[in-house]
Amino acid sequence: MHADFLMSRAAEARPRPSLLADIGGTNARFALEVAPGQLECIRVLPCAGFATLQDALRAYLALPEAAAWETPWDAAIAVANPVNGDLLRMTNHHWQFSIEAVRREFGFARFGVINDFKALALALPHLAPGNLRQVGGGQAADAGTIGLLGAGTGLGVSGLVPSKGGWEALDSEGGHVSFAPASEREIAVLRFAWREFPHVSAERLMSGSGLVLVYRALAERAGLPAQAHSPADVIALALSGECAVCAGAVDCFCEMLGTIAGNLAVTLGAIGGIYIGGGIVPRLGSAFDGSGFRTRFEQKGRFAGYLATIPTFVITAEYPCFAGVAAWLRSSAGVGSIM
Template identity: 65%
Template sequence: MTVLAPSPVFLSSAFADGARLLADIGGTNARFALETAAGRFEAIEVLACSEHATLADAIRSYLALPQAAALHAGIRHAAIAIANPVTGDQVRMTNHHWAFSIEALRRECGFDTLEVVNDFSALARSLPHLGEQKLQVGGGAPLPDAPLGLLGAGTGLGVSGLVPGADGHWTALRSEGGHVSFAPVNELEVAILQYAWREFEHVSSERLLSGAGVELIYRALADRAGRPGESLAAPEISRRALAGECLLCDEVLEVFCGMLGTAAGNLAITLGAQGGVYIGGGIVPRLGERFLASGFRRRFEQKGRFSAYLAAVPTYVITADYPAFLGVSAILSEKLAA
């Protein structure tokens, strides 16, 4: 059993109608849990998306697992966070082949209620409820009642923000900011961008700030070092860098962290995120001390006349294992209470 910090929304919710299904769907993995009581997440499982033909198949596989089946006699309400824009009934994932109608999926699975939201909108909704499940990296104290920024690199680059409203309610932004054009800030990044243009007409931030981006940076730096055609998978690049086995791999991580710092600083200025900028996704939390020692924070503050403004803005690494469940739980609770 996993219990995450409950919020006021959770504490006001009743579960007389049974456990609720929560899911966080990425381009690589599908994470599931059953919320059996307010703020209590049980039977957490991670399934590989590639092993299931459809999202409905993945849901059925999860609910058939003994640890999940033992906790429910039929799910009535469900909420799904997915790594994709959600602008209507039809969802077609950009980083995986799953495509579905939300209403058809609801009927196929037999749910009374099915909420489907962008994964980073859900993650943004989790931010006020993280408690100690975050690590501050530089900056001062967050300003109360100020917007929060969020970005995270994994299979893609997710971007969102959280805007405070009346009575303690927050509005999560439906952003696709990972697809803005990448902007280099030094000669090395110009060279990496020029290399990336050989493969892509449009080089977005996501092309470089993602798992595939780590590999692209490696190829660009290897080419610049006179080793064209050399390539490694992102996990191996990180492993060699963290083990001190490869100077080029370590340079890749340093470049990646610097680029991420610039993107985070851009987001802070754009949103006026004086409540802090949060870093999620699957890559940064695995870097540990290497991220703390990187140029991330220096690049975050490197904004000329706005350097002093950004120096006061805190940045945080999200350390919770499954923070999106907090967000989709809050969203579902509000839907059922409406």
């Protein structure tokens, strides 16, 4: 009885965790923050495996490792979508939900939703140097504006602007700007894409499905039949050297991303550096470092010298978004935005 009593008192003393989530168009990543900066039970669930966000939440909380903790008292999720009002409909997935309805269903005292790349921007000050790989450029300016973009299921864009209180993260849907070609090859890709989409955004090409679209366009340009490759297939065949068209697609992808990153740098005046997240670039490893990305990044005519000094970094942390979600949840700005 004495042991049971001690166990009961220990359970009461242990604070209830916060539920954190990073919801993309392909995967839903969950974690419990049991103390500031201490994450437990990190799990990745496929979005396609669940009809709704609520179903995925229930499945996660039912896992033995999650159920072993006290029921989360608050929660915050980053979602690949604009966050305006209570009702959210995801751009690159079919899930839609009411923030307040989810809060009530799960009994959260607080429940907040933030754009995923805004959350990733908030995570940047918390990343260790070992979680970044510099690709060209000089030294980041202290307290200089920072730009962020990343290709995965879609193309996310954000940034950090210095303020008196530290940093202000930007809400942005910059992935949906119109794509601008910068070579004859890219003009051919754009003409191919126009046959399928009246508006070809940067995201149409700078994403997993976009990489396949680039591959198909270049196969046609080479007079070859396109195979039914997935984004992972294109990357694997490019890196192994087994498919010249796939290698060209990855090379083209990196150059186009360099143009877009350079555009972001001059738009924001991002002398604090440009950071690259998302799921695609980290998979390319050293092939990205040796690609035309950096040359294209600096290819801005009279502003080439300006861009040459701006460093670009690849984010290599496995789950970088959680730090930003947690920081936002704890901040006064995040609390004020929570339903």
